[in-house]
Structures are given as C-alpha cells and as structure tokens.
Amino acid sequence: MKKFKEKLSGRVFFVLALSTISALVLITVFIFVNGMPLIAEVGLFNFIFGMSWAPEQGQFGIFPMIVGTVSVTLGAALLGIPVGICCSIFMAEFAPAMMKNIFRPAIQLLAGIPSVVYGFWGLIFIVPAISTHLGGVGMSILAGSIILAIMILPTIISISEVSLLALPRTYKEGALALGMTHWQTIRHVQLPAAKSGIVAGVILGIGRAVGETMVVIMVLGNSVALPESILDSVRTLTTNIGLEMGYAAGRHRQALFATGIVLFVIIMILNISAQYITRKKVK
Amino acid sequence: MRITARNAEKTAKILIWTIALMVIAVLIFIIIFILYRGLPVINWNFLTEIPRRSGREGGIASPIIGTLSVTALAVLIAMPFGVGTAFYLAEYTKGGIITRIIRFCTESLAGIPSIIYGLFGFIFFLDVLGLGWSILSGGLTVAIMILPTLIRTAEESIRSVPKSYREVSFSLGGTKWQTIRKAVVPSAIRGIANGIILSVGRCVAETAALIMTAGYELIMPRSVFDSSRSLAVHFYTLVMDGISERNAYGTAAVLIILVFFINVVANMLINRFVAKGR
Numbered sequence A: 001m002k003k004f005k006e007k008l009s010g011r012v013f014f015v016l017a018l019s020t021i022s023a024l025v026l027i028t029v030f031i032f033v034n035g036m037p038l039i040a041e042v043g044l045f046n047f048i049f050g051m052s053w054a055p056e057q058g059q060f061g062i063f064p065m066i067v068g069t070v071s072v073t074l075g076a077a078l079l080g081i082p083v084g085i086c087c088s089i090f091m092a093e094f095a096p097a098m099m100k101n102i103f104r105p106a107i108q109l110l111a112g113i114p115s116v117v118y119g120f121w122g123l124i125f126i127v128p129a130i131s132t133h134l135g136g137v138g139m140s141i142l143a144g145s146i147i148l149a150i151m152i153l154p155t156i157i158s159i160s161e162v163s164l165l166a167l168p169r170t171y172k173e174g175a176l177a178l179g180m181t182h183w184q185t186i187r188h189v190q191l192p193a194a195k196s197g198i199v200a201g202v203i204l205g206i207g208r209a210v211g212e213t214m215v216v217i218m219v220l221g222n223s224v225a226l227p228e229s230i231l232d233s234v235r236t237l238t239t240n241i242g243l244e245m246g247y248a249a250g251r252h253r254q255a256l257f258a259t260g261i262v263l264f265v266i267i268m269i270l271n272i273s274a275q276y277i278t279r280k281k282v283k
Numbered sequence B: 001m002r003i004t005a006r007n008a009e010k011t012a013k014i015l016i017w018t019i020a021l022m023v024i025a026v027l028i029f030i031i032i033f034i035l036y037r038g039l040p041v042i043n044w045n046f047l048t049e050i051p052r053r054s055g056r057e058g059g060i061a062s063p064i065i066g067t068l069s070v071t072a073l074a075v076l077i078a079m080p081f082g083v084g085t086a087f088y089l090a091e092y093t094k095g096g097i098i099t100r101i102i103r104f105c106t107e108s109l110a111g112i113p114s115i116i117y118g119l120f121g122f123i124f125f126l127d128v129l130g131l132g133w134s135i136l137s138g139g140l141t142v143a144i145m146i147l148p149t150l151i152r153t154a155e156e157s158i159r160s161v162p163k164s165y166r167e168v169s170f171s172l173g174g175t176k177w178q179t180i181r182k183a184v185v186p187s188a189i190r191g192i193a194n195g196i197i198l199s200v201g202r203c204v205a206e207t208a209a210l211i212m213t214a215g216y217e218l219i220m221p222r223s224v225f226d227s228s229r230s231l232a233v234h235f236y237t238l239v240m241d242g243i244s245e246r247n248a249y250g251t252a253a254v255l256i257i258l259v260f261f262i263n264v265v266a267n268m269l270i271n272r273f274v275a276k277g278r
Helices: A002-017 A019-042 A044-049 A063-094 A097-110 A115-134 A142-166 A169-177 A181-192 A193-211 A216-220 A237-244 A250-283 B007-040 B046-049 B063-094 B097-111 B115-128 B134-161 B162-169 B176-205 B208-213 B231-240 B243-276
Strands: none
Touching: A002 A019, A002 A181, A002 B176, A019 A044, A019 A237, A019 B063, A019 B115, A044 A063, A063 A142, A063 A181, A063 A237, A063 B007, A097 A142, A097 B007, A097 B243, A115 A142, A115 A193, A115 A216, A115 A237, A115 B176, A115 B231, A115 B243, A142 A193, A142 A216, A169 A181, A169 B007, A169 B208, A181 A193, A181 A237, A181 A250, A181 B231, A193 A237, A193 B097, A216 A237, A216 B063, A216 B231, A237 A250, A237 B115, A237 B208, A250 B097, B007 B097, B007 B231, B046 B208, B046 B243, B063 B097, B063 B134, B063 B176, B063 B231, B063 B243, B097 B134, B115 B134, B115 B162, B115 B208, B134 B176, B162 B176, B176 B243, B208 B231, B231 B243
C-alpha cells in the first residue's frame, strides 16, 4: 500500500506538471489553425504589409496596426524604462528602510490595479490635457504611451531591483574601497554587472505593453491609418481583436485570429529572448 | 559649475529621489482621485441591487457575483495543477529535458497577453466544447492565465523549506510522499496561500479575456453555465458606452478596494512566512 501510494503520488505530480505544456500547445494550435487559412488565402506579405483593413470588402492588411503597436510600445519604453531603472536603483541603493516599506507595497498595488482603471484615468486626465495643450483630439499615441509607461513600471522595477540586490556585496565594497563615490559605483560597477537582469525586465515590460488591450482601446482612438505624428490616433494589433471579435464571423473572424498569430509571434520572440538572457546569467 | 564626482553624486541622488517620489505621487493621485469620486457612490443598495437600465440605475450585485464566481472557479481549477507542478519541479525532478520544457512553457504562459487567452478561450471553450458565454468558460480561461503565478510562488515556498525537515523525515523511515505531506506541505502552505491570493488579484483585474468568454449578461447568474459580467467588464462598459459616470466611479472604487485588500492580505502572509523561515 505504502509503495503503491509512493508510486502513484510521483505519477500524479508528473501528470499535473504536464498541464502547462498542454496549455501552451493547445493555445498555439488553436490560434494558428483558426488564423492560418486566411493568411494562406491573402498571402503573408499582403497580410502583414497591406495598408487597407476593410473586412466587409475582403481587404485584410494589418500594416497600420503593426505600426500602431510598435509606436505606442516604443513611446511607453522611452518613458518607462529610464523611470523604471531609476526607481529600481532607488529601491536597491538609496531608499531608507521606511521609504522601502512604502514603496514596495505601492508598486505591488500599481501592478494589481485593473488596466481598465488606468484607461479610465487616462481618458479623464491625459487625453483632455493633451488636447488642450498640444492640440488634436487627445486620443493619441502620446496618451497611450504615457499610460502604458506607468503600467509597465512594476515589471521593470521588480526584476531590475532583484538583479541589483543579487550582486555580490564585494562588487560594491571593492569599488567604494577604491575611492569611487556611491553614484560612480552604481553607474560603473553595479549597473553593468546587473545588466542582463535589467534587460530581461525591460523585455518583459515591453511584452506587457505590446499585449495590453483595454487601455489602448480606451485612449488611442482606434483609427486604422498610418500615424503622422505622436498626436495621431492609431489602432494596435490587440485593439483590432478586442474591438471586432464581438461581431466578427467567417473570414473576418479568421482575420482576427490571423492578427492574433502575428501578436503571438511577437510576444513569443520577446519571451524567448528574455528567458535566454536570464539563463545565460545563471551559467 | 564643474562636473566633479561630488556634483554628479549629488545630481544623481536628487534626480533619482525626485523620479521615485513622482511615481509614488502619480499612484497616490490615481487612487485618491477614483476613491474621492467613487466612495460617495458606494452604499448598501449599490452593493446589493442588480444593475437596472444597463447600469444607469441600481447597483452592481450581479457583476460582484460574476467576478467572485469566475475567480473561485478559476482558482479551484488551477490550484491542483499549479501546486502539483510546483511539487513536481521542486521535489521530484533534478532537471533534464522535460523539466526544461515545463519551465519554458510556464514562463511563456506568463508572458502571453490576455487577449490571446481570450481568443483561445473563445474558440476552445465556446466553440469546440460548446460551453457558450458562461462563468465556466471564463473560469477555465482565467485558470490557465493564473497557472504561472501559482507555480512560481508555490515552487519558491517549497524550495525554501529547510532541507533538514526532509532529512529528519527520511531518517525516521518516511517515504517521499509521507515526507511531502507531513513535513514539507505544512511549512510551505503560507507561501502557497500567498500565490493563491496573488492569482485572485489577477482574476479580479482581468477584463479582455473575460469579455470574450464570460460575456456581458447583467441578470443574476443561477449556475456556472450562465453568462455573467465581471466587475471590470461592467466598469469598462459603463465608461465606454457612456452609460453612467457616477456608477463607473463607484465600480472602480470597489475594484480598487478589492485589489488593495488582496494586497494587504498577501503582504501579511509573506511577512509571516519570512519571519517563520528565519
């Protein structure tokens, strides 16, 4: 009986452990099976570089949305990465214990607030502010970038902070003993040494910005056209799926799954590079 | 002013402090703003009445039930898989190709955006399995989304159980399964609970995937096969369809309070866990 239980428990845990593999395989298979027929029909090149999206007329080109996703993500990265890294330096090096006790739960809370709430806040504050001070309707790449930058902060901060704190104490002590100032130590010793962890955090943050849906639906304006400035409205890949899935059928629905394939591939490339960088550090 | 090491030190310090304080200020501003407008809306009737006229009047009772039931279902479904995987990774394997694949899949699942989960849930649970827009479809979809969090937190807490606990159990003739059940589980349980609470937070905040799998229904669900709108989806509809700004603030305030409460409980568990581990 004892032996039987012993064997059984090991097997059960193994089978349960296969759940993540089967989930990832199922997701990949179903997204591809439902999206590939349309890509095959339209042609991969025409689908990705096509300029016109008009499902009723059988036109399925997602290039404006790829540009939309890239521009909003780039904006969020430009704003979010420096702020995120500064915050992680603050947490790891400068903050007194009391500030840490405020800062850490605050960042957790920031990560936990539903994205729709950020979108709403953006709609009430950022969008009108842009419209009054910079012109245009306000629903724009800039608005999306600002809010996404806030939303990717927790990912960047927590991973960068962990990799800064994981450095051997001797690095810092050695540099200080050589007469470097605290800031010189951070800039020339600690940041370079923690680089791979920080880069992994940044990549995961970018992945989060690429995949965010609700916020961008709320503040980007969602027009399908190539933007000319950061004050223009755009539509992202995620928005395209989120807005039209409710009523799409037939080829239109296939086209949304095909959009999902493109999004999925981008995300997997980001995921795999983050994992690769983290693993290299461990070795 | 010359750029000396001392000046650079000062400037960097001031800059980093300023940025950190600004981030905190923005967060506090968002929260206070929502609570300031939303708290006056919340009262007993708001919490216990179902929405009327698409949410213009009445309360948010059915979306609250929707969120709670999707969350409970997702956690119940995901827990055995997540915790089981964590035990497998921490206790039963020493590495190797299958372990590497499991880790790769777990980390990849963590990075997949919710809209992709929504697409998958829509085609798999609604179309293939024929479950329709329902709490069950939503719960199953979100269950996959929270697996990585559950696995990561559970594995960490299992690994942090001191080796000596296991050695004592083995030396007394305990089998592996007995050791896990009697020596490892009791010490790791707080960490596992913390992972569950973090997952609950993710379920409460989820929107995109639930729109596509649990639907928009506003009447009180009677079973898990009924469609039900979650709080976040309800809030989104109130805002985007311009239905009622007042009730939108109220719903947002309820969401923020929920998330805040979940975070406080999680932190209490972590602190106890850490205190116990030392």
